[in-house]
Amino acid sequence: MDESILVVKDVCKYFPGVTALDHVSIEVPRGVVYGIVGENGAGKSTLMKILSGVYEKDEGTVIFNGETIERTTPIQALRRGLSIIYQEFNLVNTMTVGENIFLGRFNENHGMRGTHKKARELLDSIGSTINTYSMVGDLSASEMQMVEITKALSFDSKLIIMDEPSSSLTSEELKRLGVIINQLRDKGISIIYISHKLDEIFEYCDIVTVMRDGHVIDTKPVSEFTRNEMITKMVGRTLENEYPPRAHFVEEPLLEVRNLNTRKLHNINFTLHKGEILGLVGLVGAGRTEIIRALYGADKAHGHDILLRGQPVKIRNPKQAMQAGIGLVPEDRKREGLILPFSVESNITMASLERLSKFGIVNHAAEKDIAQRQIDALSIKTPSRITKMVSLSGGNQQKCIVGRWLERNPQILILDEPTRGIDVGAKYEIYVLMNKIVEAGGAIIMISSELPEVLNMSNRVLTICGGRITGEFIPEHATAAEIMDKAIG
Amino acid sequence: MRVGNRMKENTSTRFINFIKNNLVLMAIVVLVVVTAIVQPKFLSAANLTNVMRQLWPLPFIALGMTFVIIGGFIDLSVVGMISLSGVVTVALIDPLGQVGAILCGILLGAMMGYLNGTILTACGAMIQAEVLFITFGMSSIYTAIALLLTNAETLRIARCIKPYTIFTALGSGTVGIVPIVLIVFAVILTIMHLFYKKTLAGRNISLMGGNKEAAFLTGCNVKRSMRLVYTISGIMSAMGAISLVSRVTTATATSGTGYETNAILCVVVGGTTLKGGKGSVLRTMLGVALVVLLGNCMNMLGLSTYMQTVMRGAVLVIAIWLDNRKEL
Numbered sequence: 001m002d003e004s005i006l007v008v009k010d011v012c013k014y015f016p017g018v019t020a021l022d023h024v025s026i027e028v029p030r031g032v033v034y035g036i037v038g039e040n041g042a043g044k045s046t047l048m049k050i051l052s053g054v055y056e057k058d059e060g061t062v063i064f065n066g067e068t069i070e071r072t073t074p075i076q077a078l079r080r081g082l083s084i085i086y087q088e089f090n091l092v093n094t095m096t097v098g099e100n101i102f103l104g105r106f107n108e109n110h111g112m113r114g115t116h117k118k119a120r121e122l123l124d125s126i127g128s129t130i131n132t133y134s135m136v137g138d139l140s141a142s143e144m145q146m147v148e149i150t151k152a153l154s155f156d157s158k159l160i161i162m163d164e165p166s167s168s169l170t171s172e173e174l175k176r177l178g179v180i181i182n183q184l185r186d187k188g189i190s191i192i193y194i195s196h197k198l199d200e201i202f203e204y205c206d207i208v209t210v211m212r213d214g215h216v217i218d219t220k221p222v223s224e225f226t227r228n229e230m231i232t233k234m235v236g237r238t239l240e241n242e243y244p245p246r247a248h249f250v251e252e253p254l255l256e257v258r259n260l261n262t263r264k265l266h267n268i269n270f271t272l273h274k275g276e277i278l279g280l281v282g283l284v285g286a287g288r289t290e291i292i293r294a295l296y297g298a299d300k301a302h303g304h305d306i307l308l309r310g311q312p313v314k315i316r317n318p319k320q321a322m323q324a325g326i327g328l329v330p331e332d333r334k335r336e337g338l339i340l341p342f343s344v345e346s347n348i349t350m351a352s353l354e355r356l357s358k359f360g361i362v363n364h365a366a367e368k369d370i371a372q373r374q375i376d377a378l379s380i381k382t383p384s385r386i387t388k389m390v391s392l393s394g395g396n397q398q399k400c401i402v403g404r405w406l407e408r409n410p411q412i413l414i415l416d417e418p419t420r421g422i423d424v425g426a427k428y429e430i431y432v433l434m435n436k437i438v439e440a441g442g443a444i445i446m447i448s449s450e451l452p453e454v455l456n457m458s459n460r461v462l463t464i465c466g467g468r469i470t471g472e473f474i475p476e477h478a479t480a481a482e483i484m485d486k487a488i489g
Numbered sequence: 490m491r492v493g494n495r496m497k498e499n500t501s502t503r504f505i506n507f508i509k510n511n512l513v514l515m516a517i518v519v520l521v522v523v524t525a526i527v528q529p530k531f532l533s534a535a536n537l538t539n540v541m542r543q544l545w546p547l548p549f550i551a552l553g554m555t556f557v558i559i560g561g562f563i564d565l566s567v568v569g570m571i572s573l574s575g576v577v578t579v580a581l582i583d584p585l586g587q588v589g590a591i592l593c594g595i596l597l598g599a600m601m602g603y604l605n606g607t608i609l610t611a612c613g614a615m616i617q618a619e620v621l622f623i624t625f626g627m628s629s630i631y632t633a634i635a636l637l638l639t640n641a642e643t644l645r646i647a648r649c650i651k652p653y654t655i656f657t658a659l660g661s662g663t664v665g666i667v668p669i670v671l672i673v674f675a676v677i678l679t680i681m682h683l684f685y686k687k688t689l690a691g692r693n694i695s696l697m698g699g700n701k702e703a704a705f706l707t708g709c710n711v712k713r714s715m716r717l718v719y720t721i722s723g724i725m726s727a728m729g730a731i732s733l734v735s736r737v738t739t740a741t742a743t744s745g746t747g748y749e750t751n752a753i754l755c756v757v758v759g760g761t762t763l764k765g766g767k768g769s770v771l772r773t774m775l776g777v778a779l780v781v782l783l784g785n786c787m788n789m790l791g792l793s794t795y796m797q798t799v800m801r802g803a804v805l806v807i808a809i810w811l812d813n814r815k816e817l
Contacts, residue, residue: 322708339766
């Protein structure tokens with residue numbers, strides 16, 4: 001038997017005007033966790049799509065399990081034993097766990113009873129206690145991921161590709177994922193682990209390949225990499241630090257929230273100071289997003305007072321929040337932030353249209369200026385103003401949303417997971433922008449599931465658990481463990 | 490040599506792009522040419538005048554529907570709105586005079602549309618299926634009211650005692666060879682086009698259609714935009730109803746039947762995506778032209794009504810298919 005489960009040799013893929021992959025070669029041995037890191041647009045996803053049969057390669061060879069693969073389709077790849085678990089799960093929410101695992105293959109197990117029995121066995125084999133009769137829609141993100149992994153196992157997969165598996169998991173759930181990854185490795189199953197989060201790469205992976213601009217830059221055992229070396233190779237330049245130096249803040253209250261209550265929130269009180277970055281830490285579903293949505297007027301809240309520089313203001317809808325000088329960069333960029341089929345220009349100007357209008361007529365020339373100004377100021381990489389948003393990378397999309405608000409000069413900017421799914425270089429640029437805003441006398445409320453990010457960027461951190469504020473910390477004077485302890489409740 | 494090659498390539502790609510972007514126009518040209526060759530009578534003055542007379546009220550309805558679809562919704566209630574505002578307008582000619590009747594008819598259309606929008610926002614209907622069935626229900630209500638008001642009898646303009654010259658003018662009057670109703674429509678079309686392209690309210694409609702949540706979070710009053718598009722649809726239905734009763738000189742409680750699907754067909758064929766957000770008022774008019782010419786051509790070529798229905802369905806399916814391919 002061949003020693004490597006997957007050999008990719010000199011694979012090239014060309015898209016009109018772009019070389020997405022340029023003679024990429026990797027070799028994945030059996031029973032290892034193989035990390036692939038790289039910025040957005042480095043070619044990781046293109047490579048995975050070639051392996052799973054979504055794209056066809058233009059040159060090179062792919063040998064899977066000793067068999068040279070010329071062309072494949074996703075279902076053929078699955079049957080050969082290669083599964084991909086995408087960032088967005090491929091599950092049917094209205095069907096049960098068992099049905100999802102064996103979707104379309106009920107006959108192989110002699111009907112539904114056999115299906116559920118087989119599903120139970122597979123779930124047990126990875127130590128999961130999820131009921132096979134539960135609806136997938138009722139599961140948490142981590143349970144859904146277990147179902148996806150079980151689905152991969154049900155195909156007797158020899159190689160499982162995990163694309164950003166941790167993006168929707170809390171740190172507790174991440175630990176469980178780590179345990180399962182180790183179990184799979186012990187069974188001789190190989191895993192390709194793609195992630196932006198270097199901590200996970202160092203924790204789980206045996207071998208790491210760094211990709212940049214469609215090339216393989218380096219491949220070696222993870223123990224021979226240092227964190228800085230990896231980042232440098234990913235971005236192709238030396239980043240002094242992952243985080244810019246922290247901005248200083250003034251002890252002057254800018255925004256005070258008193259007695260904020262909703263169905264999910266209980267008695268939320270906090271103060272945001274001028275020039276401050278306030279971090280909200282908590283598990284997914286703890287109420288972090290609910291707090292800022294209620295504050296922003298996007299969700300209904302009752303009986304609360306909001307004081308802006310000591311003056312009470314009424315915020316019942318996002319428009320009033322905007323008039324009060326608040327801006328929101330929402331959690332789900334694609335669903336809540338952007339209009340993907342629209343141009344970069346419309347996406348940048350959409351919050352400023354009212355200011356650009358006189359007697360209800362929009363000044364289109366001014367609109368062009370604004371868009372161009374933000375594209376230049378934030379060095380947004382786009383072929384033109386009128387390029388459709390959908391063709392920009394995640395980091396540049398996020399910059400467009402930030403630019404949308406910078407144009408309005410907001411005093412308070414709320415950032416919900418501002419760096420989710422964007423690469424190290426773009427992250428740094430977002431951090432620098434955040435510091436610029438607070439240095440100009442604004443203030444920022446930041447939500448992030450990445451603890452290091454919150455600790456390094458915030459002047460003050462509030463922990464949220466079960467819809468209540470459970471603690472307040474100054475990051476310099478607290479350890480990550482203390483903060484997580486309060487956040488878990 | 491190289492430069493020459495590039496030039497050639499440029500013009501040929503440009504030509505292909507032009508065709509890709511103007512499929513409807515191409516389809517119209519092909520249709521007209523083919524029919525004109527097979528049936529020369531097609532291009533006769535008599536036939537063309539006939540087409541321009543038989544056209545109404547479809548352009549009005551399609552114009553209103555364009556705004557609803559750009560906003561990301563759909564309006565099946567146009568059937569009921571056309572029927573009800575048609576009978577009310579004709580019934581009011583004697584009590585109020587013709588100008589009063591027309592104004593009341595349009596006001597009624599606006600009110601029905603506003604009511605649709607208000608009910609939809611109150612129900613929190615945000616997905617297409619809900620919108621589809623609520624507007625369908627409203628349509629039944631409006632049609633039923635029209636039936637109750639008329640006892641299912643046909644109202645005839647000719648029986649009115651007071652003058653009805655405006656209706657006659659809209660129905661058959663011309664300036665030179667151009668029908669008066671076409672001139673009226675051109676003015677309204679221009680206004681609505683500028684409204685969509687230039688105003689904040691128009692932009693908000695398109696933002697809402699593109700992504701309701703993103704529009705809401707950047708300060709757009711989505712509920713107001715929703716009421717607005719349905720009000721526009723209501724007004725256009727009422728205007729369409731007036732052009733319809735003028736042409737056929739009668740009003741019945743079921744005169745709006747079938748216009749909803751035809752209007753949606755025109756909008757989609759014109760290239761406005763059913764997903765919402767993107768669209769063009771002027772292109773819808775190309776859609777109207779194609780749909781109407783297709784009907785006329787099929788008549789001229791002697792196709793049966795059943796076959797015509799098949800063709801119409803096929804055109805709708807092809808239009809949606811092409812629209813989805815464009816996304817790729």
